[in-house]
Amino acid sequence: MFEQLFPNVSVEDIITATNETMFMTLISVAGTFVLGLALGLLLYLSGPGGLWQNKGLNWVTASLVNVFRAIPFIILILLLFPFTDFLMGTIRGPKAALPALIIGGAPFYARLVEIALKEVDKGVIEAAKSMGSKYTTIIFRVLLPESMPALISGITVTAIALIGYTAVAGVIGAGGLGDFAYFYGFQRSDFDVVLICTILIVLIVFIFQFIGDFASRKLDKR
Amino acid sequence: MISIKDLSKVFQTKDQEVRAVDDLSLTIDKGEIFGVIGYSGAGKSTFIRLLNRLEDPTGGNISVDDQDLTAMNKNQLRIARQEIGMIFQHFNLLWSRTVFDNIAFPLEIAGVSKQERKNRVNELIDLVGLSGRGNSYPSQLSGGQKQRVGIARALANNPKVLLCDEATSALDPETTDSILDLLVDINEKLGLTIVLITHEMHVIRKICHQVAVMEDGRIVEQGDVLDVFLHPKQKVTKRFVDQVMGDPEKEHSLQLINDKYQTGEILRLHFVGERTNQALISDVSRKFEVDVNILHGKITQTQKGAYGTMFVQFVGEKNEIDRAVQYIESTSVEVEVSPSV
Ligand SMILES: Nc1ncnc2c1ncn2[C@@H]1O[C@H](COP(=O)(O)OP(=O)(O)OP(=O)(O)O)[C@@H](O)[C@H]1O
Ligand SMILES: [Mg+2]
DSSP: OOHHHHOOHHHHHHHHHHHHHHHHHHHHHHHHHHHHOOOOHHHHHHHSSSTTOOOOHHHHHHHHHHHHHHHHHHHHHHHHHHHHHHHSOOOSSSHHHHHHHHHHHHHHHHHHHHHHHHHHHHHHHHHHHTTOOHHHHIIIIIHHHHHHHHHHHHHHHHHHHHHHHHHHHHTTOOOHHHHHHHIIIITOOOHHHHHHHHHHHHHHHHHHHHHHHHHHHOOOOO | EEEEEEEEEEEEEEEEEEEEEEEEEEEEEEOOOEEEEEOOTTHHHHHEEETTTSSOOOEEEEEEEEEEEEEEEOHHHHHHHHEEEEOTTTOOOOTOOOHHHHHHHHHHHTTTHHHHHHHHHHHHHHHTTTTTTTTTOOGGHHHHHHHEEEEEEEETOOSSSSEEEEETTTTTTHHHHHHHHHHHHHHHHHHHHEEEESSSSHHHHHHSSSEEETTTEEEEEEEEEEHHHHSSSSSHHHHHHHHHHHHTTTTHHHHHHHHOOOOSSSEEEEEEEEOOOOTTTHHHHHSEEEEEEEEEEEEEEEETTEEEEEEEEEOHHHHHHHHHHHHHHTSEEEEESSOOO
C-alpha cells in the first residue's frame, strides 16, 4: 500500500530526515528559549519602570533584537557562515543550522517574553517588594512563574516558526525534511517524496502545538 | 512605635510638581489601630507607601521601632521590610501559587526552613479562618477570602506593624465587616500596630483607636476617634462624620417630633463612649412608672464604646418622670429635657 502510494520513498532515508528535523527543532527551541528569555528579561527589566531601569542598556538590547528580527532567515544563514564555521567546524548538516536557527529565533521570542512579562500584575511585584524580596527572587519566583502560560504559548509559536526555518535551512544543505524534499523530491521530480515530507512536517507542527497548548492550559490557574 | 517627622513626597510630572505628602509629622503608638482618612487624591496611598519605602521620600524621616528607615541602604531596608506587613486593596496574591504557597512566600524570602514554613503556614491559615482551603488557588476564592490570604501572608514573619492600603474597599459591606473584625482580633491577640488608610468613616468608626484626617498631603485633624466624632473641627472631618451618623437634617426631625408628641416629656439622650449604660432604656422603664417611646436616633459602636444621640418620649406622672430624669443624670449618659432646635 505504502509502496504503491509513495513508490520513490525510501523509508530509511525518510526516518533519517525526520530525525534530523527533530534534532534541529528540539535543540534550537531549547537554545531559543534560553537566549530569548534572557533577552526578553533584559528588555523588560531595563525598560521604563523596570527593576533595573536603564535607558542605555534598554536601547542596546532593543536595537539588537530589532536588527536580527529584520534580517530574512535565508540571508541570516549566509551572513552567519563564517561564525558557524568557526563555532561548529562545518557549514553543512543539521548541527551547522543551529547557530542561525537560535540567532534567528531568539529575538522573535524575546519580544514575546517582554510582552508576557508586561502582563504580570504590578501589584504583585509591589507585594513581593514589600515583603523584602531580592530582585533575583522577584525574577525567579514572581515574574517567571506568573507569566509562565504566556511564556509557554510564546515558545510554542516560536517553535513552529523554527520548524519552518529548519526546512529553509535544508535547502542550503542542513539536512532534514526540507533538504530531503528539495533534493530528493523536487529536483528529481519525485513529488511523492515532497508530499510525504509535507505530511511529516505538518504532523510535527501539530504535535508541538498540541503539547504547547496543553502545557499552557495546565499551568494557567487564573 | 512609628515616628514620622517632616515627611514629604513631591512627584515631578511633565508640567507640574505634585506635593502628594506635604511636611507631615505624626506619632503612632505601639499596639494602636491608627486610621488615616481622606478623599481621593489626598495623598493617603502615597503616605502609606512611604512607610515601607515602596515610595522614597523627598524629605523627612520615618522611624519604626527606633530604626530610621530613611537612612537605610537597600539591604537593610529589605530586612526591615520583613518586619512590616502590608495588605492591599486588590490583594495582590500570586495566582500561580496555592493559598498555602502564597502564605509561605514571605517565609521563603526570609529563609525559613521547609518544616518550619509548613507549621507556620498552617497556623496562619487557621488564624485567618481558611482551614481546609490551603490547596485552593486564589482564583477559586471570594474577595473576602483572598484578603484573608493577604492578611495571613502579611503576618507570616511576625511583623511589628501592619500597613493596610484600602484593604476593604473592594469588598461588600458584610465582607468588609468580617475583615475588620479579623483585624481587631489580630490587633488584640498579637498586640500588632496597625496603620490603615481608607475613605470610609465606617472603617474608622468600627476599628480605629486614633484617626488622622488628611487633605492635600497634610493632616488637618487628628485625635482619639471618639473625640473626633464628637467635636469635629474641620469641614472635611464633619463631612466624614456625617457619613456614619447620617442626617445633617437633625433639626428638621426635631421640629417634627415636637409637633407630633405633645404629651409627656421629650428627652435627648447623648451617649458618649458608653460602655456601662447601654441598657439604660429598659433600666428606666423597669425602675420608674414611665412609658418610654423611642422616637428617633442613631447609636453606633466604636472601639471606645457606644456613641450617638437618641430622642425619647417619657409618658407618666410628672414627678415620676422627674425622678427618671434624675436617675439618668446620675449615669454617664447626658440628658437634655425638652431639647430645642
Ligand atoms: N507616581 C506618581 N506620579 C505623579 N503623581 C502622583 C503619583 N502617585 C500619586 N501622584 C499624585 O499624588 C496625589 C496623591 O495621590 P494618592 O494616590 O496618594 O492619593 P489617595 O489619597 O490615595 O487617593 P485615592 O483615594 O484615590 O487612592 C495625587 O494628586 C496624585 O495624582
Ligand atoms: Mg489610594
